[in-house]
Amino acid sequence: MGTKHARKGAAAFRSQTEEFIESMDGLRWLAHLDEDDIDAMLNEVGEALAAHTGAECRAQLAYVLWDWKATAEAQADPELRRRLSEPIAAVSGEPVPIPAA
Secondary structure, eight states: OHHHHHHHHHHHHHHHHHHHHHHTGGGGGGGGSOHHHHHHHHHHHHHHHHHOOHHHHHHHHHHHHHHHHHHHHHHHSHHHHHHHHSOOOOOOOOOOOOOOO
């Protein structure tokens, strides 16, 4: 019976993993990350896997991957990448006004 339950669990995990990867656009966005970014992402994935278990692990892994997907999307857009690469103007120290509603 243990083997039967293990197989069901493995099948469910595989199905959830496939659904998750599909929700992440099949991970095609990885092509927009350079080698250093891939290394950093894999380190973060490894840390998430090592530090968490069960549902908490999946949630942390999803968070890490969504964060890196956003990075890849920013790098895929030349104009956004250029703007994000520009130096930040000096901060005046003045309070930031509250935006109008």
